[in-house]
Amino acid sequence: MSILERFASGDRVALAKIISFVEDRREGYENVLAQIYSGGKIAYRVGLTGPPGAGKSSLVNRIAVSLSDQGLRVGVIAVDPSSPFSGGALLGDRVRMQALYGRPNIFVRSMATRGSSGGLAASTKDVCVVLEGFGFDIILVETVGVGQIELDVASVCDSVVVVFVPESGDAIQAMKSGLMEIANIFCLNKSDRPGAERIKAELESILDVYKQVRATSRKRSLPEWETPVVPTVATNGTGIAELWAAVSQHRQYRSQADPAGYRADRARSDLVLSLLELAHIQLEQTLLDTQHLDRAVEQIICGQADPYTMARRLFESWRREH
Amino acid sequence: MSILERFASGDRVALAKIISFVEDRREGYENVLAQIYSGGKIAYRVGLTGPPGAGKSSLVNRIAVSLSDQGLRVGVIAVDPSSPFSGGALLGDRVRMQALYGRPNIFVRSMATRGSSGGLAASTKDVCVVLEGFGFDIILVETVGVGQIELDVASVCDSVVVVFVPESGDAIQAMKSGLMEIANIFCLNKSDRPGAERIKAELESILDVYKQVRATSRKRSLPEWETPVVPTVATNGTGIAELWAAVSQHRQYRSQADPAGYRADRARSDLVLSLLELAHIQLEQTLLDTQHLDRAVEQIICGQADPYTMARRLFESWRREH
Numbered sequence: 001m002s003i004l005e006r007f008a009s010g011d012r013v014a015l016a017k018i019i020s021f022v023e024d025r026r027e028g029y030e031n032v033l034a035q036i037y038s039g040g041k042i043a044y045r046v047g048l049t050g051p052p053g054a055g056k057s058s059l060v061n062r063i064a065v066s067l068s069d070q071g072l073r074v075g076v077i078a079v080d081p082s083s084p085f086s087g088g089a090l091l092g093d094r095v096r097m098q099a100l101y102g103r104p105n106i107f108v109r110s111m112a113t114r115g116s117s118g119g120l121a122a123s124t125k126d127v128c129v130v131l132e133g134f135g136f137d138i139i140l141v142e143t144v145g146v147g148q149i150e151l152d153v154a155s156v157c158d159s160v161v162v163v164f165v166p167e168s169g170d171a172i173q174a175m176k177s178g179l180m181e182i183a184n185i186f187c188l189n190k191s192d193r194p195g196a197e198r199i200k201a202e203l204e205s206i207l208d209v210y211k212q213v214r215a216t217s218r219k220r221s222l223p224e225w226e227t228p229v230v231p232t233v234a235t236n237g238t239g240i241a242e243l244w245a246a247v248s249q250h251r252q253y254r255s256q257a258d259p260a261g262y263r264a265d266r267a268r269s270d271l272v273l274s275l276l277e278l279a280h281i282q283l284e285q286t287l288l289d290t291q292h293l294d295r296a297v298e299q300i301i302c303g304q305a306d307p308y309t310m311a312r313r314l315f316e317s318w319r320r321e322h
Numbered sequence: 323m324s325i326l327e328r329f330a331s332g333d334r335v336a337l338a339k340i341i342s343f344v345e346d347r348r349e350g351y352e353n354v355l356a357q358i359y360s361g362g363k364i365a366y367r368v369g370l371t372g373p374p375g376a377g378k379s380s381l382v383n384r385i386a387v388s389l390s391d392q393g394l395r396v397g398v399i400a401v402d403p404s405s406p407f408s409g410g411a412l413l414g415d416r417v418r419m420q421a422l423y424g425r426p427n428i429f430v431r432s433m434a435t436r437g438s439s440g441g442l443a444a445s446t447k448d449v450c451v452v453l454e455g456f457g458f459d460i461i462l463v464e465t466v467g468v469g470q471i472e473l474d475v476a477s478v479c480d481s482v483v484v485v486f487v488p489e490s491g492d493a494i495q496a497m498k499s500g501l502m503e504i505a506n507i508f509c510l511n512k513s514d515r516p517g518a519e520r521i522k523a524e525l526e527s528i529l530d531v532y533k534q535v536r537a538t539s540r541k542r543s544l545p546e547w548e549t550p551v552v553p554t555v556a557t558n559g560t561g562i563a564e565l566w567a568a569v570s571q572h573r574q575y576r577s578q579a580d581p582a583g584y585r586a587d588r589a590r591s592d593l594v595l596s597l598l599e600l601a602h603i604q605l606e607q608t609l610l611d612t613q614h615l616d617r618a619v620e621q622i623i624c625g626q627a628d629p630y631t632m633a634r635r636l637f638e639s640w641r642r643e644h
Contacts, residue, residue, distance in 0.1 A: 030630040037628040051373065167489065267622040267629065271615070274633035279605045282637070283598070293593070300589040306359040307589065308352040311596035315604070 004035065007134065012107065015134050019109055022126050025281075030274075033126055036133035043075070043132045046247055047154045048187075049143045050163030055189045058234035059163060059243070060142045064106050066240055067138055073105040075131035077124060079143040079153055107136065121152035122277040125270060128156060154182045155269060158262075159250045161243070163187045164203070166195035180210060183227055185246045191231035191239065203229050225253050286318060326357065329456065334429065337456050341431055344448050347603075352596075355448055358455035365397070365454045368569055369476045371465045371504075372485030377511045380556035381485060381565070382464045388562055389460055390427050397453035398430040399446060401465040401475055429453065443474035444599040447592060450478060476504045477591060480584075481572045483565070485509045486525070488517035502532060505549055507568045513553035513561065525551050547575050608640055 006014035018036075022029045048056050057078070064074045109131075111124060128139050143153045154160045162183035167190075186207075188200050207227050228246050232239030254262050292314060299305040328336035340358075344351045370378050379400070386396045431453075433446060450461050465475045476482045484505035489512075508529075510522050529549050550568050554561030576584050614636055621627040 030634065034628040034630045037630065038625070040625060263623055264619055268615075268619045270629035271618055271622060271632055274629050275636055276602075276605070278633050278637050280598075280602070283601045283605075293590075296593055297586055297590045300593060301585055303360075303362060306356040307592040307596050308356045308359065310593055311600050312352065314597055315600050 004032070007036075010135070015107065015130070016109075019127055019130050022130055023111065023123050025123075029126075033129055037129055039133050041132045041135060043128070043136050043139045044159070044251055045128055045139045045141060045157040047141045047143065047157030047160040048163060049154060049160065049182075050187075051165075054163040054165050055234045056142050056163050059187065059189060059232065059240070060140050062234055062237055062240045063244060064140060065103075066244065068103050068105050071105075072137045073135060074107075075128075075134070075136035075139045076106065076108040077127055077131075077139065077141045078108065078110045079120065079124060079141065107131065107134075121156055122273040124153050125156040125273055129270075156273070158254060158266075159184045159247050161185045161187050161247065163189050164199065165190045166193045166199050180206070184225065184250045185243070186227060186229040187239075187243055188229055188231045189234055192233050196231060200229050200231060223257075225250065225257075283318075292317075326354070329358075332457070337429065337452070338431075341449055341452050344452055345433065345445050347445075351448075355451055359451055361455050363454050363457060365450070365458050365461045366481070366573055367450055367461045367463060367479040369463045369465065369479030369482040370485060370509075371476060371482065372509075373487075376485040376487045377556045378464050378485050381509065381511060381554065381562070382462050384556055384559055384562045385566060386428050386462060387425075388566065390425050393427075394459045395427040395457060396429075397450075397456075397458035397461045398428065399449055399453075399461065399463045400430065400432045401442065401446060401463065429456075429458065443478055444595040446475050447478040447595055451592075478595070480576060480588075481506045481569050483507045483509050483569065485511050486521065487512045488515045488521050502528070506547065506572045507565070508549060508551040509561075509565055510551055510553045511556055514555050518553060522551050522553060545579075547572065547579075605640075614639075 001009070003014050003017060007018055018032060022033060048060055050056055060076055060078070064076055067074050109127060111120070111127065124141060128141070131139050141153060141157055160182050162185070164186060165188070186203055188196060188203070190196075191200075207229070211224060211226070230239055230243045230246050232243055234240070296305070296310040296314060300307055300310060323331070325336050325339060329340055340354060344355060370382055372378055382398055382400070386398055389396050431449060433442070433449065446463060450463070453461050463475060463479055482504050484507070486508060487510070508525055510518060510525070512518075513522075529551070533546060533548070552561055552565045552568050554565055556562070618627070618632040618636060622629055622632060
């Protein structure tokens with residue numbers, strides 16, 4: 001049996017191998033993805049993001065176990081920033097996620113954040129496609145930290161949960177981190193700690209202002225989605241059902257409000273990510289891997305040229321050559 | 323007088339206008355940059371990054387005032403994630419930085435993080451070039467949050483200070499955020515709070531292991547830089563002198579260890595950033611702004627094609643056309 005046949009028959013070892021193959025961008029990975037994509041299977045993709053230490057792994061753990069108990073098949077992608085020690089996934093999270101490994105209808109995969117952020121979004125999306133092809137119903141994408149990576153990775157998800165804790169500081173930090181625009185649901189984890197009520201109220205009042213600003217600045221026929229703030233305590237399971245209910249409501253909202261637009265959005269984002277990654281790789285290979293570049297650097301150091309003129313000159317000559 | 327002449331004569335209004343011109347990538351911005359770059363003025367660029375709420379703005383404030391008191395000219399770039407309200411810079415930081423605005427030898431500029439992270443690194447670098455051309459001695463680049471943006475922005479700086487607080491959680495979070503590899507100096511701010519000693523010791527022991535790992539994996543003739551952990555209390559100025567002393571030591575280390583390599587590194591990074599941004603803009607304009615894309619999305623939705631095959635097809639036809 002070929003590896004794709006084993007994949008199609010539900011072999012988890014084949015699944016893991018195909019994910020590695022795709023993640024490492026090995027020769028022919030696009031053909032594998034094209035074949036899997038053409039199967040037409042789709043899962044609901046939920047992103048969970050927020051500051052380090054907010055308890056995202058514990059939340060993902062709880063949600064995955066609860067969905068699995070309901071008979072759903074759950075794929076988990078944990079996007080870890082690279083560590084100089086492990087070269088990727090983290091021991092701490094691994095330990096916390098250990099509980100998931102034993103279950104036949106849960107599959108956990110860590111991804112490192114080496115390389116460009118655009119590339120990470122593209123490969124996260126591709127791992128989603130592989131998991132979808134394998135038959136998972138729900139994909140949970142956990143991203144650590146707050147920054148461009150999270151925004152990019154969030155863009156490949158259908159619903160985005162932004163996780164906070166009472167210690168996250170003033171709610172204004174929520175806006176600072178640029179997460180306000182990507183959050184479909186706010187989760188206030190560790191909500192049994194002091195200050196939880198205050199930060200929830202603050203967030204809700206900010207959301208209220210935000211809603212008013214959008215209402216005046218946009219003309220939309222669709223009713224606006226009202227971003228809820230759901231308190232949880234991941235360590236003891238409090239609020240997990242409510243959190244998932246909010247995700248399900250958002251899913252329903254998306255599919256009812258504009259089903260065609262929803263599908264087009266995903267197809268477009270899949271295509272654009274692939275296209276930009278392809279272009280980026282081609283450009284890097286041909287533009288940056290040459291003696292031209294070394295000579296240009298020499299000229300800049302000698303003061304014979306500046307980087308702006310040299311960049312344009314190199315780009316123009318690349319275009320002529322291809 | 324032309325705006326560049328006013329810029330050259332030390333007119334701060336002209337400086338602000340040229341920064342906006344460059345940041346907005348208006349027609350001809352590369353010529354302006356090329357002209358400024360050819361003046362050959364260089365400043366020392368120091369990046370300060372770390373999690374939200376670590377007190378980076380207060381630190382930058384203290385450092386800028388202290389350097390200004392020593393007669394140095396200081397440019398400050400605050401990279402803020404976009405907010406839906408202000409469309410960029412943040413009220414809170416603005417207020418805290420207000421103290422700097424009155425001084426003739428300090429110039430503060432906020433930049434929004436809209437757009438791709440690569441683009442942000444490129445435009446931050448370009449604003450550095452403008453500030454250098456204006457005659458600043460030191461440029462402080464403050465980035466909020468932890469993530470790819472910070473890593474990219476750090477890449478345009480000569481020394482990088484990573485700021486922590488005792489509440490940052492276990493020191494292992496330091497590795498999680500991928501900051502270990504870019505930190506030249508660790509600053510433990512709010513070091514009068516409980517847990518400061520413990521997290522400092524933890525960080526130092528991690529740095530020690532890290533150093534050993536690198537010592538065995540690399541062959542280098544240069545002595546390794548030993549990343550210090552400097553405790554500060556930005557609100558009352560404690561440790562600011564020690565923090566700056568550490569930055570100065572790192573500066574000395576860089577220029578003594580490999581002066582030619584240091585200049586080549588900066589020229590290369592300036593060139594590569596410009597080149598990739600140029601290529602990215604050209605590609606986005608020609609690849610993404612067409613009816614081809616819409617038609618490709620249609621075909622994907624209908625199941626007639628997949629995004630991987632379509633991406634390659636669109637890219638190949640773009641190459642043939644140009």
